[in-house]
Amino acid sequence: MVTMRNDITKVKEINIELIKSALKNLGTATKAQIAEATDISVATCGKILNELCHTGEALEAAVASGGYGRPAKRYVYNGNYAFIACIYAEMVKGRTKISTVVSNLLGELQGESTQEADDVTYETLEEQIAVLLRKYPKLRAVAIGIPGYITNDVVDLCNFVSLMGVPLQSRLQEKFSEVRILVENDMNAAAFGFYRSKDMDKNATIAFIYSPVEPVKKLEVKMKEREDEKRNKLLSFGINFGSGFVSGGKILRGATGFAGEVAFLPMPCIAEKKEIEVTVETMAYIIGSIVPILNPEIIALTGVFFNEENIEKIRVSCLRLISPQHMPQIMMRDDIHDDYVNGLLNLALEELACSVALVERHI
Structure with a gap:
């Protein structure tokens, strides 16, 4: 039965x-x-x-x-019934910046700020939340974006080494019990923000890929490094490639939060070519690896390397790996910022809705 x-x-x-x-x-x-x-x-x-x-x-x-x-x-x-916020840290031209955005429940901006920091640590983020709570007493949910992935609540590989090994979400949640806290990978958040901004069908599947700031160099050397050496090298200059996936309205994080870490794909040996050609071929290879597994309808590309000319080169190169009927639509996003913030705020809103539902279940 x-x-x-x-x-x-x-x-x-x-x-x-x-x-x-x-x-x-x-x-x-x-x-x-x-x-x-x-x-x-x-x-x-x-x-x-x-x-x-x-x-x-x-x-x-x-x-x-x-x-x-x-x-x-x-x-x-009543959009001002409660406020939500996002906090995200990033490296901009070698400088560490921490940004905050506060919104009401209708998506109306209440405030935003950006400041430079020497490093990003647990204490840095704790202080950011404390400042927001003092300024916005109605704050009820905060989503934090980090350039790294989280496994079983612990920050694993991350551009900010001080956060590695820290159970960031649980520690912050314990500290600020009156606010719902969510910590999310930056690419997952950006992918979710892109998905929400396009008002897509709830069953749509999309991929969001971030390109290197500069054309990729020394791929052949990186391929030959041992895994521990590769890890150190990735930390030294930041992970060059990142992606996030959304399907059926949900972020696909994988069993250990490692989904989307395309920088760890075994890359083909294409170091003999010019740097722009290397980046085109690398992006085509990444897309060609994603399509047979995820079969997305749309792939959004963002980063300074992407323009209409380079995207067309990538599309042509992809068609050497992918049959036309399976080729997704490739879209260019001028700037990751709007998708990133939109994704974090939407995740904060969902986290708030979940917390309200849990309270109602116990009433």
Whole structure:
């Protein structure tokens, strides 16, 4: 006999998110309008809206009167009910920079800042969150982006060596119990931000690839290094290639958080060619390795190397490895920043929604 799970609580959580989303999109709406937009009964919409108004996440707006009978109540989503934030660290022309962006629940910017730092450590990030909490008491979720991957909550290979071996998310969560904390790989966040910005079908599969700042050098030498030497070399100048994958609305992190670390692909021996040709062939090889496994519809490329001319060269080179019917659309993104921030803020919003759902389950 097949066991079917009837999770009423989960259904309610889905309905709540649907109603919130509809209210955000509609601006102001009556229960009947929200019911029509969500395919949820008017009675259920009314009950959930009452709960949202009770917590302050929704507000009653001016009533709508048709001239006859009792006017229908209108509701509006309260974007300032809570704030979310993202913090990310990066190397820019040899300088370490830490940036913060704060948004309300409607995506309206509340503040942003960037400052230079000597290093990025656990203490650095702890202080950043403390500063944000003092300035924004309504802050309820923070997503932190790092140029490295996380295995079982511990930061593994990372451009900021001081973070390696640190259980960053759990330590920060223990320190700031009143705020939901999420730590995410930079490429995963950027891929998620790109996915969300394009309003794609929920079942879409995409890949997001970041190029080296300069054309790749000495690939043949790097291929011959032992794994421990390669690790040290990657740390010394930053990981040249990175990627993130999203499928079905979810980031594909893999079993140990290593998914997307394309810098560790065994590269072909192409060091005899010119540097630009090396980068073109390397990117084509990376794409040719991703397509048979992930089969993405779109691959977004970002980084200073990419322009229309180079992307066309990459596409032509890819077609030597990939049949045309399986060739994904290749799109250029001018700057990783917007996708990165968008991804982190959306992840913070999801983390906040999950925390609210957990609280409701225990009420």
